[in-house]
Amino acid sequence: MKIIPLITAVLVTAFLYALVFERDALLAFAQGTDSENVQTEDAKDSSEAGEEVEKAIRVVAIKSEAQQIDSAVVLRGQTEAARMVEVRAETSGQVISEPLRKGSFVNQGQLLCQLDPGTRDASLAEAQARLAEAKARVPETQARLDEAMARLDEAKINDNAASKLSQGGFASETRVASTQAAVRAAEASVAAAKSGLQTTGAGIQSAEAAIAAVEKDIERLQITAPFEGLLETDTSELGSLLQPGGLCATILQLDPIKVVGFVPETEVDRVEIGALASARLSGGREIQGRVTFLSRAADTTTRTFRVEINVANADLAIRDGQTAEIIIAADGAKAHLLPQSALTLNDDGDLGVRTVDENSKSKFVNLKLLRDTAEGVWVEGLPEQANVISIGQEYVIDGVPVDATYKEPDQ
Structure with a gap:
């Protein structure tokens, strides 16, 4: 009774073995064919398939052709007032003028703050009186x-006569000594008179300097706008006391306005003074101008160079400090427009693409990225015409045979 279940288990095991491990032979036996021929055909098919896979890797490529583009320099920056000045007092005094409110437009030379003259008029009158007094002394001196001078001439004549008479024995030595003493006394009088005249001249110059100083101080009582522009702050309030250096007002000149950006050192040689430039403000407004300044010294922290663009702003609608996207025109260049997904890196970390060469083999080409757009990226470094692998570039290396299927660049 126990042998039958055992035999049944052995038969079931043998059948499962044949079904799993000898399936091909079992099917060949069932179809009446030779199992060895089946295995041979399978091995042959497998070998041919392996050779086919090894021979070429299927990829998708783009037939790209170089195009002429305006390789502009793209920056980010901000608007900046052409001039901004803090107008400060040069003398002390109490403000006696009504204040102008911030936002007001002022012309060059317009009064901003008027200071109380105090005793300056009296000081000016005193200095003028000293000048008149000094000038009145001039005729007397x-x-x-x-x-x-006349006494000196007379003394010299007398001395000359006494000397000649003394030589002829007609005058005593006492007389000669007396005439010589008179000459020396006359010379001393001339020196004293000249000194008095110089003192009078110095007094005149001192009085004139005092007058000029008081007049200049009186001029400083009127604080005016150095150029036309907008008030960024209120002028000093009526009754406030300003000391030298005290702030009267801050003025901005917004026409023309500057758009300021910073060019990386890799792009600085492509920017020229006078180049046409445009900018798009954060609100969407587009403006145009020309490059007026390019720094010769790099920023020590960012290693970038300051560039300034002058833009007309007659309506004063552009404000100081607005964010702007700047595009500066540069010399055109030949470039390829490729999908960003086609870019890859080689083993050295260089940016580029893999192409299909004339022998249908993969080849890596280094590229330089010029511009990133919504349609793709503009790059240079490829020949005029190139077959760029867009799908499958990550699975091949240089020299690997590829079977490329081409598609249009915009597909």
Whole structure:
């Protein structure tokens, strides 16, 4: 009774073995064919398939052709007032003028703050009186000098005569000594008269300097706008006391306005003074101008160079400090427009694409990225015409045979 279940288990095991491990032979036996021929055919098919896979890897490629583009320099920056000045007092005084409110437009030379003159008018009158007094002394000191000069001439004549008479024995030595003393006394009088005249001249110059100083101080009582522009702050309030250096007002000049950006050192040689530039403000407004300044020294932190673009702003609608996307025109270049997905890196970390060469083999080409757009990326470094692998580039290396299926660039 126990042998039958055992035999049944052995038969079931043998059948399962044949079904799983000898399936081909079992099917061949059932179809009446030779199992060895079946295995041979299977091995042959497998070998041919392996050779086919090894021979070429299927990829998708794009037939790209170089196009002429305007390789503009793209930056981010902001608007900046052409001039911004904090107008400050140069003398002390109490403000006696009504204030102008911020946002007001002022012309060049317009009064911003008027200071109380105090005793400056009296000081000016005193200095003018000293000048008149000093000038009145000029005729008197000049007359003294003329008188001293005449006495000197007389003394010299007497001395000359006494000397000649003394040589002939007609005058005593005492007389000669007396005439010589008179000459020396006359010379001293002339020197004193000249000194008095110089003192009078110095007094005149001192009085004139005092007048100029007081007049200049009086001029500083009127604080005016150095150029036309907008008030960024209120002018000083009526009754406030300004000391030297005290702030009267802040003025902005917004016409023309500057758009300022910073060019990386890799792009600085492509920017030229006078180049046409455009900018798009954060609100969507587009403006145009020309490059007026390019720094010769790089920022020590960012290693970038400051560039300034002058833009007309007659309506003063562009404000100081608005964010702007800047595009500066540069020399055109030949470039390829490729999908961003076609870009890859080689083993050295270089950016580029894999192409299909004339022998239908994969080849890596280094590229330089010029511009990123919604349609794709503009790159240079490829020949005029190139077959760029867009799908499958990550599965091949240089020299690997590929079977490329081509599609249009916009597909």
